[in-house]
Amino acid sequence: MGKIADAMAALDKDKLLAEVKAEIEVHRDPLEIVEEARKGLEYVGSEFEKGKYFLMELMWASQIFKDAMELIGPEIKKKHGISEAKGRILMGTVKGDIHDLGKSIVRDLLTAAGYEVVDLGVDVAPEAFVEKITSFQPQVLGLSALLTAAVSQASVTVEDLKKAGLRDKLKVIMGGGVVGEIKVSEFGVDFATTNANEGIRVMEKWIAEAKG
Amino acid sequence: MAESMNSYERLELAWNLKEADRVPVAPVNCYIFPWLGGINMREMFLEPDKLIDATIKARELLGGGDNVDPNITTLNHLGMFGRAGWDQATLDWRIWDDFPPKGNLPSLYEKQMITDYDDVMKRGFAPILYSKNVSNQLFKRSIDDFLYYEYEYPKIYAAAWKEYVEKYEVPLLMGGRACHPLDMLQYYRGISTLTRDVFERPDKVIEISEWWIEYETTLAMRDAMIMGAGEVPGSEIIFFINGGPPGMSPRIFDKIFWPIAKKMIDVFVKRGFKVHCHWDNDLTPHLDTMSHMADGLPKGKIMLDLEKTDMKKAKEKLGDKVAIFGNVPSSILVYGTPNEVDKYCKKLIEDCAPGGGYVLSTECETPWDSKPENVKAICDAAKKYGQYRR
Numbered sequence: 001m002g003k004i005a006d007a008m009a010a011l012d013k014d015k016l017l018a019e020v021k022a023e024i025e026v027h028r029d030p031l032e033i034v035e036e037a038r039k040g041l042e043y044v045g046s047e048f049e050k051g052k053y054f055l056m057e058l059m060w061a062s063q064i065f066k067d068a069m070e071l072i073g074p075e076i077k078k079k080h081g082i083s084e085a086k087g088r089i090l091m092g093t094v095k096g097d098i099h100d101l102g103k104s105i106v107r108d109l110l111t112a113a114g115y116e117v118v119d120l121g122v123d124v125a126p127e128a129f130v131e132k133i134t135s136f137q138p139q140v141l142g143l144s145a146l147l148t149a150a151v152s153q154a155s156v157t158v159e160d161l162k163k164a165g166l167r168d169k170l171k172v173i174m175g176g177g178v179v180g181e182i183k184v185s186e187f188g189v190d191f192a193t194t195n196a197n198e199g200i201r202v203m204e205k206w207i208a209e210a211k212g
Numbered sequence: 213m214a215e216s217m218n219s220y221e222r223l224e225l226a227w228n229l230k231e232a233d234r235v236p237v238a239p240v241n242c243y244i245f246p247w248l249g250g251i252n253m254r255e256m257f258l259e260p261d262k263l264i265d266a267t268i269k270a271r272e273l274l275g276g277g278d279n280v281d282p283n284i285t286t287l288n289h290l291g292m293f294g295r296a297g298w299d300q301a302t303l304d305w306r307i308w309d310d311f312p313p314k315g316n317l318p319s320l321y322e323k324q325m326i327t328d329y330d331d332v333m334k335r336g337f338a339p340i341l342y343s344k345n346v347s348n349q350l351f352k353r354s355i356d357d358f359l360y361y362e363y364e365y366p367k368i369y370a371a372a373w374k375e376y377v378e379k380y381e382v383p384l385l386m387g388g389r390a391c392h393p394l395d396m397l398q399y400y401r402g403i404s405t406l407t408r409d410v411f412e413r414p415d416k417v418i419e420i421s422e423w424w425i426e427y428e429t430t431l432a433m434r435d436a437m438i439m440g441a442g443e444v445p446g447s448e449i450i451f452f453i454n455g456g457p458p459g460m461s462p463r464i465f466d467k468i469f470w471p472i473a474k475k476m477i478d479v480f481v482k483r484g485f486k487v488h489c490h491w492d493n494d495l496t497p498h499l500d501t502m503s504h505m506a507d508g509l510p511k512g513k514i515m516l517d518l519e520k521t522d523m524k525k526a527k528e529k530l531g532d533k534v535a536i537f538g539n540v541p542s543s544i545l546v547y548g549t550p551n552e553v554d555k556y557c558k559k560l561i562e563d564c565a566p567g568g569g570y571v572l573s574t575e576c577e578t579p580w581d582s583k584p585e586n587v588k589a590i591c592d593a594a595k596k597y598g599q600y601r602r
Contacts, residue, residue: 180543
């Protein structure tokens with residue numbers, strides 16, 4: 001895969017940052033450096049889905065990717081200006097729930113993968129989602145819920161989207177520890193998962209299909 | 213139909229990996245009791261008689277169960293030092309007059325209250341507990357208030373539960389509760405920061421965890437003593453919580469989590485207590501390591517309460533060493549039907565009950581918004597499918 005991707009895949013932060021610095025010093029195109037690091041990150045994601053890496057390792061991977069981006073980001077701006085995002089995704093934890101972790105992992109991994117992600121935070125009211133969708137126009141809305149009591153808020157949000165005429169303009173995915181046993185159709189969402197990487201794959205597929 | 217054993221006898225046999233008259237059943241009913249009993253959080257915390265009345269009403273509605281959760285969290289919240297800050301950090305005082313709570317119970321804030329591990333090990337938790345970073349509301353409490361709830365109220369609370377246990381012959385789920393240091397650190401550091409610590413300076417995480425053992429175990433055993441350990445059935449049990457961090461790899465589990473967990477279990481058992489390990493997340497990849505849970509300890513002292521772990525595999529790997537407890541999913545209790553609960557329980561009993569050593573229960577705790585008929589279906593299923601002797 002290359003030294004950067006290998007270091008990323010091995011979750012070796014020191015080696016990753018050393019390799020990134022070395023490549024920057026020899027004036028390698030920073031977009032190439034990012035792509036190689038992303039390949040390593042994708043490898044971590046695929047190993048996570050196979051059960052070979054675990055959630056803490058996935059979180060660590062997104063953290064060291066961010067560390068690497070702190071070195072690479074300024075170089076990209078210098079050489080290419082602002083690069084275009086692969087797609088737009090809006091996220092938030094539904095009203096009545098303040099759990100942040102799962103959503104933040106997915107947000108960081110999506111950002112690392114090159115998507116523009118707006119995270120509305122936790123305990124987000126349906127009307128706040130509607131308002132932001134109108135201005136941000138995401139292709140995907142990601143709803144997070146960990147409390148059983150909050151899961152039903154997803155359907156309230158979806159109903160509000162319908163009333164605002166926005167439901168057909170985007171896909172809706174729900175994630176969280178308790179959504180694994182729910183029936184997707186009952187909550188009006190397009191997909192539900194407890195697995196961060198599976199959710200990311202589904203969102204990437206949706207956005208790729210929308211682009212044709 | 214009258215049953216041939218009382219709840220304590222039934223649970224005792226399960227602890228000792230033996231068959232009773234039937235499979236014991238013990239949904240972890242905590243916040244659902246005040247909800248169904250019609251009291252608010254303030255009453256639940258400050259008026260034990262009202263909490264016990266609510267418990268009696270709710271148990272009738274939910275079909276009973278072989279033990280009752282005395283909600284030791286209450287004592288931990290109100291005491292001078294809380295549970296090393298965890299409760300002060302997670303309890304939002306604004307919810308006291310509300311039920312249902314507005315999303316804040318019991319939830320996790322990503323805060324970073326510990327910034328320097330060495331400072332904590334040198335000066336203890338008090339500087340953190342009395343920090344405005346933990347709770348501005350904390351400063352509204354007077355020193356008299358703290359002292360009363362630290363030294364006097366626990367005795368009143370324990371006496372109320374003792375009276376209940378004696379009158380209704382239902383043992384307590386626990387007498388004290390302790391958390392694994394990694395569970396605490398996810399509140400003190402935030403999970404993201406703790407993850408960074410685990411990878412960047414694991415030795416420091418181990419060092420503070422070791423430091424924490426005596427602090428945490430002593431507080432838990434003190435509460436259990438106040439609740440009547442050795443005298444009030446069930447209060448000799450320490451509820452040993454691990455709510456996180458989620459998704460530890462075997463390397464992290466074996467190097468950091470497990471040695472500390474085993475030391476804490478050993479402390480409790482060697483000092484005469486039983487340990488109810490209430491361990492969340494999916495721990496299936498760690499069952500081989502966990503199979504050493506009871507090494508060096510007398511039989512009948514450990515109950516393993518699992519959330520998302522594969523129960524059948526847990527029974528296969530650990531069933532001859534420790535009792536198993538769990539794990540009807542919360543989502544079925546809230547969104548499912550009694551029939552779905554019944555099927556789930558039947559499968560759990562088939563997988564885990566043969567030979568004894570199994571208690572049918574919920575995963576983590578019964579959500580307060582569970583359908584009562586679904587919780588009742590758990591108790592019904594134990595009687596329907598869990599008979600050992602006919």
